Amino acid sequence: xxxxxxxxxxxxxxxxxxxxxxxxxxxxxxxxxxxxxxxxxxxxxxxxxxxxxxxxxxxxxxxxxxxxxxxxxxxxxxxxxxxxxxxxxxxxxxxxxxxxxxxxxxxxxxxxxxxxxxxxxxxxxxxxxxxxxxxxxxxxxxxxxxxxxxxxxxxxxxxxxxxxxxxxxxxxxxxxxxxxxxxxxxxxxxxxxxxxxxxxxxxxxxxxxxxxxxxxxxxxxxxxxxxxxxxxxxxxxxxxxxxxxxxxxxxxxxxxxxxxxxxxxxxxxxxxxxxxxxxxxxxxxxxxxxxxxxxxxxxxxxxxxxxxxxxxxxxxxxxxxxxxxxxxxxxxxxxxxxxxxxxxxxxxxxxxxxxxxxxxxxxxxxxxxxxxxxxxxxxxxxxxxxxxxxxxxxxxxxxxxxxxxxxxxxxxxxxxxxxxxxxxxxxxxxxxxxxxxxxxxxxxxxxxxxxxxxxxxxxxxxxxxxxxxxxxxxxxxxxxxxxxxxxxxxxxxxxxxxxxxxxxxxxxxxxxxxxxxxxxxxxx
Amino acid sequence: xxxxxxxxxxxxxxxxxxxxxxxxxxxxxxxxxxxxxxxxxxxxxxxxxxxxxxxxxx
Numbered sequence: 001x002x003x004x005x006x007x008x009x010x011x012x013x014x015x016x017x018x019x020x021x022x023x024x025x026x027x028x029x030x031x032x033x034x035x036x037x038x039x040x041x042x043x044x045x046x047x048x049x050x051x052x053x054x055x056x057x058x059x060x061x062x063x064x065x066x067x068x069x070x071x072x073x074x075x076x077x078x079x080x081x082x083x084x085x086x087x088x089x090x091x092x093x094x095x096x097x098x099x100x101x102x103x104x105x106x107x108x109x110x111x112x113x114x115x116x117x118x119x120x121x122x123x124x125x126x127x128x129x130x131x132x133x134x135x136x137x138x139x140x141x142x143x144x145x146x147x148x149x150x151x152x153x154x155x156x157x158x159x160x161x162x163x164x165x166x167x168x169x170x171x172x173x174x175x176x177x178x179x180x181x182x183x184x185x186x187x188x189x190x191x192x193x194x195x196x197x198x199x200x201x202x203x204x205x206x207x208x209x210x211x212x213x214x215x216x217x218x219x220x221x222x223x224x225x226x227x228x229x230x231x232x233x234x235x236x237x238x239x240x241x242x243x244x245x246x247x248x249x250x251x252x253x254x255x256x257x258x259x260x261x262x263x264x265x266x267x268x269x270x271x272x273x274x275x276x277x278x279x280x281x282x283x284x285x286x287x288x289x290x291x292x293x294x295x296x297x298x299x300x301x302x303x304x305x306x307x308x309x310x311x312x313x314x315x316x317x318x319x320x321x322x323x324x325x326x327x328x329x330x331x332x333x334x335x336x337x338x339x340x341x342x343x344x345x346x347x348x349x350x351x352x353x354x355x356x357x358x359x360x361x362x363x364x365x366x367x368x369x370x371x372x373x374x375x376x377x378x379x380x381x382x383x384x385x386x387x388x389x390x391x392x393x394x395x396x397x398x399x400x401x402x403x404x405x406x407x408x409x410x411x412x413x414x415x416x417x418x419x420x421x422x423x424x425x426x427x428x429x430x431x432x433x434x435x436x437x438x439x440x441x442x443x444x445x446x447x448x449x450x451x452x453x454x455x456x457x458x459x460x461x462x463x464x465x466x467x468x469x470x471x472x473x474x475x476x477x478x479x480x481x482x483x484x485x486x487x488x489x490x491x492x493x494x495x496x497x498x499x500x501x502x503x504x505x506x507x508x509x510x511x512x513x514x515x516x517x518x519x520x521x522x523x524x
Numbered sequence: 525x526x527x528x529x530x531x532x533x534x535x536x537x538x539x540x541x542x543x544x545x546x547x548x549x550x551x552x553x554x555x556x557x558x559x560x561x562x563x564x565x566x567x568x569x570x571x572x573x574x575x576x577x578x579x580x581x582x
Contacts (some may be wrong), residue, residue, distance in 0.1 A: 010528065198528065250528060256538065257531040263540045270538065273530050285527030288534075463541055475558040481553055482561065523529040 003205050003212075005180070007225035008191035010250060011200030012243035014236060015177040016154035017216045019209060022167065023147060024172055025138040028099040037094050043141075044093065044100035050140040051080055051133070058150065071130070079126075079133045085111065101141045101478060108134035116306055126304075149176060149263045157220055159212045163190045172198050178220040180227060182208050196281035198250075202227060257288050271329075272522035273501060278316040283323040291328035293522020294389070294450070294502040295320055297373070301334060305370070307344050313376035321384030328385045330450065330500060330522075332429060333402075335391040345369075354464065359392025359431075364401055374409045381421035388424060389450055394432045399445045402426075429502070430453035436484050443495035449488055450500040457481055489518045539575040 032040055062070040079085070081240040092103035108130050115127040139146070149158060151169055152175035159180045160167070168190065176199055184190050184203035192240060194201035200222035212218065219228040219239045223247055224245060228235055261271040272293030273285050286292070300308040300316055308316075323327055336342060337358025350356035377388060390402050403426060413420050427448035430436050436456070439449070439496035453476060458465050460480050463473035475481075485501075492499045501518040531550050548568055 195528075250532070253532040253535045255529060255531070256535040259534050259538060261534045261537040263537055264543045265542045267542050269537050271530065271533050273527075285530045288527065388542055416554065476560040477562040477565065479556060479558070479561065486553060521533070523533045 001211070001229040001444040002468065003208060003229065004471065005202040005205035005225055005227070005466070006221040007202050008185070009179075009194035009199060009201040010222055010244050010246065011156065011178070011198075012219070012221050012223055012239055013177040013200050014217065014219050014231075014239060014243065015155055015157040015480040017159050017212045017218055018152070018212055018216050019148070019212065020149065020158050020160040020163070020167070021209075023139040023142070023144050025101065025105070025106075025135075025499075027102050027105055027138075029102060031097040032093070032099055040100050041090060041093055044089065044104075047100070047140045047437075048080065048086070051136045052077060054136065054140070054146055055080065060149070075126075075129055077138070080137070101138055104134060104137050104141070108137075134378050144189050152176065155456050156204060159208050159219060162211055163193075168193045171197065173199070178222065179203075180205050180208050180212070180220060182206060192277050192279060192281060207434055238356070251334055254386060255367065257285070261290075268508060270520040272461065274301070274522050275320060277489075282322065286323040286327075287325075289327070289523075290520070291330070292324055292447070293330055293500045293520060294452075295329055295331040297332060297334050298336060301336060301342055301344070302432055307342075308372075310372050310376045310379075311372060314379050317376060317380035317386070319382045321380060324384060326385055328387055329496060330387045330389050330427070330448075331377060332389045332391050333360065333363055333370070333377075337362050337392075354458070360398055360402060361389045361392060361394075366399065367405065370402075370405060371409060374406055375413070378406070378410055378420040378424070379418060381417050381424050386421060386424055387426045387427065387448070389448075391429045392431055392455075393410055393442075394434050395430045396438070396441060396445055399428060399442065403445075422512065427498075427500075430484075430488055432486070436488060439488050439491040440495070441496050444494050446497070448498040448500060449492045449504050451485065451488060452502050453481060453485075456484065485518070493519075539572055557572050 012153070021214070048055060049310045055073055059070050059073040062073060088107045089100065089103045092106065093100050097101075098106070106524065110128040112127040112134075113238075114124050115130065118124055132161075134254045136146075149163075149171050155175050155177050157178040157180060158176055161182045163179070163181060171193070176197075179190060179194050179201040181190055181201075181203045182205055191201065191203060191256055193199075200220055200224050202220060202225050205227060208227070212227075216229070217231065219231050219235060221228070221239065221242075221330065222243075228239070231239070258270065262268050264465055271288035271290045273284075274294040274296070275282050275292050276296045277299040279369050283514065295317075297317075300313055320331075329480045335358065336345075337347065337353055337356060347357070347362075363373075377386065380386060388397065390407070393399055406426065410420060411424075425447035427446050427450060428435065428442060430439075430449055430451045433456075435442055457474060461473055461475055461478060463470040463475075465474045466469075490497045498520070499518045500520045500522060502522045545568070547563050548564065552564060555564065
């Protein structure tokens with residue numbers, strides 16, 4: 001049996017499953033019985049001490065091997081020992097007869113909510129630290145042992161619904177062979193951590209927690225985005241060989257990072273990089289790439305408990321542009337909807353989100369969101385060579401509407417005397433077959449075209465790539481995919497416009513689009 | 525991380541015979557099924573990956 005998901009970090013591993021389920025607290029909502037306050041406060045004090053001991057031990061463990069992470073743990077202890085928070089919890093217990101676990105939850109939630117609304121980025125980040133400490137206290141209160149991924153006794157493939165920063169902060173890298181989660185994609189925190197630790201990972205695997213059990217042997221193929229359950233002896237032998245070959249290949253490839261991308265015939269092929277976050281890990285390759293072929297902006301929306309304001313977006317875009325210097329950076333306006341849902345924005349439920357309000361459709365349906373991003377993009381454009389790409393475009397009307405909003409916001413910036421790059425280019429990402437078939441008309445409206453084959457294949461073949469039942473119909477090698485790729489490149493080239501192929505994780509197609517005339521390829 | 529993928533892309537490019545690749549692209553345009561295309565591209569990708577050593581032309 002096989003499960004499928006999105007490969008986000010390369011490699012093939014064979015390992016035993018460790019199902020990771022973080023502690024889920026059951027709070028006591030009823031008021032305390034009369035006369036029990038003192039006993040409850042004493043238990044609260046013991047809980048706090050226990051949490052402090054755990055943090056001390058964790059800090060000690062991390063001091064040598066990961067000093068940065070040790071600092072985060074030390075910050076958690078500072079929060080735990082904060083006298084104002086402690087006093088507030090005690091007052092709730094004695095003054096309002098609240099059980100200490102409810103008092104802990106209310107107090108920490110209140111402070112976290114306040115910090116998350118702060119305009120100061122550092123203060124916002126402290127909100128998640130507060131929630132981590134809250135979780136630790138509530139687990140200690142329940143007498144549950146710590147379940148984390150920092151100390152593992154044997155090599156495992158971690159299977160979880162999702163992994164949070166607190167789960168990965170002390171991840172035992174020597175024993176975590178692979179990662180499988182039920183939610184998430186290329187831009188989520190887990191994907192970024194997996195790539196930076198070079199741990200093979202497949203995310204967005206529906207049913208993983210139900211289908212996979214502790215101790216079960218599985219093959220995680222993060223080259224193809226699949227998990228083989230109960231593999232046969234033949235499967236194990238085949239994938240052991242494949243895994244060794246991929247590992248050797250990855251080791252050998254490292255030496256090529258600073259080389260020029262020139263073919264045996266002496267042709268230089270423009271080679272860019274996809275970027276999914278404004279972090280040092282994601283931007284590590286900027287110096288060695290010809291530009292950023294796809295800056296996914298979803299990270300600002302998906303990994304946060306609030307919608308990003310203009311200033312937060314501006315700072316993130318500026319950071320990416322600065323990393324790439326004068327090289328082109330193609331920023332894709334937010335592509336939410338479909339498999340990317342937000343916790344901080346109520347979106348209407350749709351029976352088929354992939355055919356619903358996603359990508360540019362959502363931006364046009366919620367212009368206040370789009371205009372905020374457009375202003376941030378325009379302001380950031382002075383810090384480098386920024387180009388803008390519109391996702392999920394189906395027709396010319398949408399392109400024109402989006403361009404009109406850009407023009408309106410640009411005029412407003414001019415009036416306010418705020419500088420922006422007047423040579424900014426606007427292009428489209430082709431995923432919807434309707435726009436591909438009128439590529440000649442689209443080329444008159446925009447400056448460049450880009451394509452991502454995952455969604456394009458899905459829409460061309462009318463097959464959900466995450467649905468195992470229609471897996472045989474999702475054909476990334478379907479002749480129609482190659483005809484469309486050739487058609488797009490030829491049409492835009494004839495119009496004197498550029499074409500950029502943005503590769504996805506797990507495809508082996510990536511070098512071939514150049515042969516059909518695509519001017520640039522961007523690596524996942 | 526993305527840098528690892530970029531390194532992999534550069535390795536393939538530096539071992540790539542563009543004329544051979546272009547001929548393959550034309551051939552693929554005339555293939556009729558996904559299975560045929562997958563087989564040809566996989567063979568080619570494996571051939572590229574199996575090339576050893578750093579080319580000395582640049």
